[in-house]
Amino acid sequence: MISTGIIGATGYVGVELVRLLLSHPEVAKISLSSVSFEGQNIVDVYPNLRGLLRGKTDGVLGDADSVVEASDVVFTALPHGVAEKYAAACIAKGKKLIDLSADFRFDEDEATFTAWYKKSYEFPAVHAESVYGLPELNRDKIKKARVIGNPGCYVTAATLALIPALEAGIVKTDPIIVDAKSGITGTGRNATEKNHFCESGESFAPYGVGNHRHQPEIARNMGFAAGKPVNVVFTPHLLPMSRGIIATVYAPLVKPLSAEEVHALYARRYAGEPFVRLLPLGSTATTKNVRGSNYCDLSVHVVNGGSMLEMVSALDNMVKGAAGQAVENMNLLYGFAETAGIDHVPAAF
């Protein structure tokens, strides 16, 4: 049993972490902080939690330093550019940190981080040892890490869609098209025109065409799997629903392959992966089937007369795309069962 803490507990990712940790069998304690609601109780901010704190927390939203002090492992669920100092503090005190912002997603490439996030590294030593927390790519490194950069939501969907194809070299990479669609929880808890019900309901559109910050992260991951640079055209869209991401990914095949051949390749690569569900041929991945869970569903399609691989990847942006994957990383860090606390059966509706 471990003590956990969440810095930024009242954002959407933060409170989703609270939900998961409250039911986690290896978590004894959860400390919470929030700048916006410091001093209040999380039950008053999120009444869904009323009566369900289960002795793991009193719900009081304290300050960040106290959370670090009280915890074996700290989750930072903050805006980009704020987590570094907590990571440094955790290392200094022999604790671990899992960050859910972009701050530790580009450790090997500060230039790209700076270009997209307008910030330099203040604690380079932390970046030198932090690990990118996508278990399907980095499981062994994650187990030994002290600081983990949890991947972006779109990024997880897009990367899982193509790892096997890129590792096997069956697709061309200039460019790969990622047409992705996300539920509105991705805009966060802050009320804006973008997430106003009457602006976003009964509507649909792309946004950030050609300049969304998940593009370089996807390209980097794909390049890592391919062993060479990959060009990615990435278009995010906002869906009139709360949770879920679909990435529809188009990659030309190097030479014609049958859907069966590609499916077999994916089945081999993902055998034993606890959270990747490769659907049988003929099925199509759908956000509904993974809602509220840590699973990523993948369906394989070969189109355009056998010349194009089209992958559909579905996950819950708040779980496998954020808080669930962070708990998965925690499980790896501490040698717990990888599925502990995140094995919810998605509801049918």
Add this chain to the structure above:
Amino acid sequence: MISTGIIGATGYVGVELVRLLLSHPEVAKISLSSVSFEGQNIVDVYPNLRGLLRGKTDGVLGDADSVVEASDVVFTALPHGVAEKYAAACIAKGKKLIDLSADFRFDEDEATFTAWYKKSYEFPAVHAESVYGLPELNRDKIKKARVIGNPGCYVTAATLALIPALEAGIVKTDPIIVDAKSGITGTGRNATEKNHFCESGESFAPYGVGNHRHQPEIARNMGFAAGKPVNVVFTPHLLPMSRGIIATVYAPLVKPLSAEEVHALYARRYAGEPFVRLLPLGSTATTKNVRGSNYCDLSVHVVNGGSMLEMVSALDNMVKGAAGQAVENMNLLYGFAETAGIDHVPAAF
């Protein structure tokens, strides 16, 4: 052909007025003002209007005084408590004003206005002559008015549900229960937690139980129809949809009546009303059937073994509940056909 103006053109009620006036056959000109977006073009704030200004406006959002100057009739679509001075100015200049806030809804009863809206009257003379703009109650007075207080959205639904029963004295009045439900446009354009898609979608709840400001306005209207004070229990709820209000109204019958008898009474009272659609017995009023239109659908039900009248009233809160009714009042003021510019056929879906 007249010149119109909208002060507060970029709120939800304001832009709905723009939509209606752009297609109105008797409106030659629309002047616009906005505090939030002054100097910008309404097409940039509401791109749905792109290319559709039709020579009636250049779309530039100016200041309120210029709107008064340029218009024969001014619509004020502002927060409560701001419209008085524009009304006084319009009277002084021989113009007309239709206010969509609560400022002229309680003219005969400043005490109630002050109790609920925390403001005294600054221009009592205006209130002395302004008229409450519910055509089904006040049509003749409206035709001769210079300042009109447009009714609240919930209020219109609830009042229309009971005018015939109250005028005929067939229901008891202590209390009448109005259980009402509104779409989210009722919260306005300002982004808040209440209208965040992820807070309001897939959820439902009452709010303001026992202390919503439409309660005294409903009670006053019902008392006017009944010729005596009426006690109203009013509970608003927020629906996970954009447009539409249902008021489910419960009023005990003085003596048992059949549904047929009540229906016949309503049919007589509302014969010739252009915007009240009394549904045949066996049908139930539904927001879908009036969406985007100025119609109010009413269905009559007698329940509890013949002892309780239950009325269902459905309208579009942005049209008959706000902008459409304001245009209806304008039509009455100028002797246009009452349905001019607001005879849209509601879509089936």
Add this chain to the structure above:
Amino acid sequence: MISTGIIGATGYVGVELVRLLLSHPEVAKISLSSVSFEGQNIVDVYPNLRGLLRGKTDGVLGDADSVVEASDVVFTALPHGVAEKYAAACIAKGKKLIDLSADFRFDEDEATFTAWYKKSYEFPAVHAESVYGLPELNRDKIKKARVIGNPGCYVTAATLALIPALEAGIVKTDPIIVDAKSGITGTGRNATEKNHFCESGESFAPYGVGNHRHQPEIARNMGFAAGKPVNVVFTPHLLPMSRGIIATVYAPLVKPLSAEEVHALYARRYAGEPFVRLLPLGSTATTKNVRGSNYCDLSVHVVNGGSMLEMVSALDNMVKGAAGQAVENMNLLYGFAETAGIDHVPAAF
């Protein structure tokens, strides 16, 4: 560890039972039947379950008799009027049955059952011993029962809203008004005009006004709590969302009481109830806060100048209103912790 079975596993209530039992710590086995999909695998009907059967079931949808044979306790999630024979069979074989239709909700009153459901009892002996499964009313009887009639969804919300007030005699009972609103899962899995997205989305209306079959069940329960007949006016409405029920309940107070006094009464009555969450005064029950969980949130309001009690009751119609309450009854039957397998923390969004 027990063996469970579900007859009618592919309806919405059936598959929600599957979801709950798959994670239930005391359930070793789940047998499944379906008339519509007999011979198929539930994973092909509900792909959300793919890979998550956890050795408790092979997913094959068999016939009802085999389910009875294989199970210690059988859940029947069938249309009204079909469960009796399975109940008789279970009793004969020393097994237990929990029925989620109306078949065992009126055991003491066949006339009412027949009037509303157009069917007589074929196995009167079963009805003589079956128990109505609302734990907050009947916990001790449930523990010793062999056949349980699980309450209706609206009924659970409405009944829990008033038990304390009726038992204490603080409200008048002629009539009590229950204005209730349900998500669309309540219409079941069968595709109809009523649950067509384009008919039900962005719309809202009452249905079955004055003649819904949950009315007599609510009145019976309330009468049981009051110790005398209670008159209930019940109006259900269909919300444009999937899960959740709100019952807004209006009951005149016998004599004026403060909200504090009523709240204290409710707090005493529901102390120790694991699934009733009485909200602090000033809060309002909301479906969002209980979504996916077995909790029923209650808020207390006193309105109309202290003369009217208004209760708001919120629950998930598929969980506390159906499958979750059935599992709660199973827990009581077998002496498991009452919350076993149904202690999910509702998500914040």
Add this chain to the structure above:
Amino acid sequence: MISTGIIGATGYVGVELVRLLLSHPEVAKISLSSVSFEGQNIVDVYPNLRGLLRGKTDGVLGDADSVVEASDVVFTALPHGVAEKYAAACIAKGKKLIDLSADFRFDEDEATFTAWYKKSYEFPAVHAESVYGLPELNRDKIKKARVIGNPGCYVTAATLALIPALEAGIVKTDPIIVDAKSGITGTGRNATEKNHFCESGESFAPYGVGNHRHQPEIARNMGFAAGKPVNVVFTPHLLPMSRGIIATVYAPLVKPLSAEEVHALYARRYAGEPFVRLLPLGSTATTKNVRGSNYCDLSVHVVNGGSMLEMVSALDNMVKGAAGQAVENMNLLYGFAETAGIDHVPAAF
């Protein structure tokens, strides 16, 4: 003033035609037929129309032959494969017909029609003279036609997105990727699992990947614009909303061009088009802005370092994608203003 008729008036496209024709200034009469509801009144099937038939129709749903007899122009809104005989009858009687199925979309290519729709032509002479009704491509031919094949919804969005680029030869064509997303009205009025609120709400997924029947129609149109065969990869997805289509279209540029250059090209090609709104650079097309209207919004984006044209096309699938475009074709056939009856200002919400 002309007499119009709708065969198949109670499907979603049929009733949308009713809505538009009721307000059309040149339409004196509307005759209606329906197989499913023959003998009933359309007001009972679609209560939104109550009281709004305006002397143009009595609402009675008759048989198809009577509709042909009574009308100058007939709209057939039927399943694929049924309209041919009505077209032949209209030609024989000197009337005109506009078909909203696929039956006259492939006149020059029966083989493709047969391959995708499993039906041969029974009246080849009709196909020899019928015209494909996309005004932006075929306006002059439409004006002189007697039978018109109205384009598919996805097809209209995708084709309008690329006509200028293909005509100018600035994009490569092997393949062009069309990632398209549609509201649920596209599934029609028939209730199915696909349009069940609880299956389609809060969910999103592609369907028909690699084998949707709009693919050959898009490829044919694009080939027509390009003057050579075009390879199209087309993926439709189903959005959790009622109305609207977005097509996100990816076409590699033959040589690098700036967004300004492409935008200027589009501006020239679409100058004077009444229903294409080319958005200024920096804006993104959104379904909300065209909802309920006949406009198609287009936004231009150049991505991947200047090597890829990405177009976003937004329209209302029931209006410009079906009934509105059919009325536009009628306007062209009769020399009415092209915008007559279909110049609705889309609402802001």
